[in-house]
Structures are given as structure tokens and as C-alpha cells.
Amino acid sequence: RQVYFGWAGSKYNTFGYLHWGLNQYKADPFKQSVVKHPSPIASPTNYLPAGDTHIIYPGEDGPLSSLRFEAHRKGIEDYELLEILKSKNKRKHSNIVKKLFLDYKNYSTSISKYIRVKRKLLKSL
DSSP states (O other): OTTHHHHHHHHHTOOOOOOSOSBOOSSOTTTOOSEEOOOTTSOTTOEEOTTTSBSSBOOTTSOBOOHHHHHHHHHHHHHHHHHHHHHHOHHHHHHHHHHHEEETTEEOOOHHHHHHHHHHHHHHO
């Protein structure tokens, strides 16, 4: 799903994505990935899901990546490729985007389809 933030950005002409918790560790993320919401006005049963408070992990020599972070990276790279295509051929751009991403609720979850469409995108450049 995170990959499609780039595709959505290209489709809807948005220029960024804010993930509020790059590294907001309230506990050791290797031992507890789901944490209680820190807000004093949050309900007692409000917990933040895994990945909500962080998309990188602390490492001895610096941050460690995560699958979610790598998916964001791919989405950003895809955004750049899609923008290049859009500047050359808007119709082709639109046709490629809608093969995978229609809107935030309707998108393909097939990895093989993503790979096929990504190849088509690269060949279109």
C-alpha cells in the first residue's frame, strides 16, 4: 500500500506525504511494536498500530530500514518516473496509473501485476 502514495501523488498532483512518526519510539520497537496512544485525551483502549510510530529502527551504527520504509522509497521513485511520463504523454500516464491505482480504496494488491505495470512504465520512458 505504501508504494501507492507515489502513484496517488502523481495522479492527484500532490507533492508530498507526511508520516508523522519516522522514529517516535515509546518503547523498544523490537520488543513492542504496538504502543498505547500517548495523548492524554486518547481513550484508554487507543493503541497505535505497528508502523504508526516508526518506519525505521534504531541500530548501533545508525537507523535501520524497514519493509514499510523501502515501500515508501519505491513509491517516491515511481512518482518521479510517473511525473517524467506525464510531462511527455499525459494519456499514457493516465492509462498506466489506472492499471494499478484508481483511488485510495481501489488499487491492485498483486505484486506480479505491479511488476508488469512498472516494466511498462519504464519502457514508456
